[in-house]
Amino acid sequence: MDANETKLTSILTAHVGQTGGLITGLRAAQEAIGYLPSETDAIAAEAFNLTRAEVKGVISFYEDFHREPKGKTVVRLCAAEACQAVGSRTLQRDVEKHFAVKSGETNASKDLTVEPVYCLGLCSCAPAALVGDRLVGRADVESIARAIENRRKAGA
Ligand code: FES
Structure with missing residues (x-):
């Protein structure tokens, strides 16, 4: 064993x-x-x-259970309707390109996982993302990168 x-x-x-x-x-x-x-x-x-x-x-x-280890930081991008209406698909493509990781996957260095989520309750500030446990409203690549960097600086 x-x-x-x-x-x-x-x-x-x-x-x-x-x-x-x-x-x-x-x-x-x-x-x-x-x-x-x-x-x-x-x-x-x-x-x-x-x-x-x-x-x-x-x-x-249960979606919360997973079979593979996730990256040190998990970025969840909202893919529900209110966020789609203001560009979440473009945001997803931008994030995938910027961080070199496909949605639903973990990057090669195992420090970042990007995955879709369906409504974070932040519809009024769409598009929304969750970086670790921090909500990011009106998210773009820069604000997501900043949130990831802040997590790293905080030792998360
Ligand atoms: S639809 Fe994206 S936060 Fe609600």
Whole structure:
């Protein structure tokens, strides 16, 4: 059993018997490891007396769960209607070009992930982005780059 498997087993079994324990356990595991590696399915299935398919179904259902490590900074670009109306598609293309990473992917140096999101509740300041945990209204490449730089300076 490798270090990740040991950690997964410990975290997941700690949530057995709790209401919503599978979800809570998966969230805690992802928080600790950074993602949910494939071995999660078998470990969670055994711990919660489920099939691997059931665990896989839960992981794939919730957008917050991810199977690959994300970059140190995650930039979420709103792709919902209010933001589309004021140029979010252009912003996405500009961001992809400027940071050399496609939406839905992580860059080669593993420090940046760009992904779509559907409404950040900042429609009045569209187009909106979320850089780490910081909302950016009327976003453009420059404001997103500044927010990334501020995160880096803050040690995030
Ligand atoms: S539609 Fe983009 S923040 Fe609501």
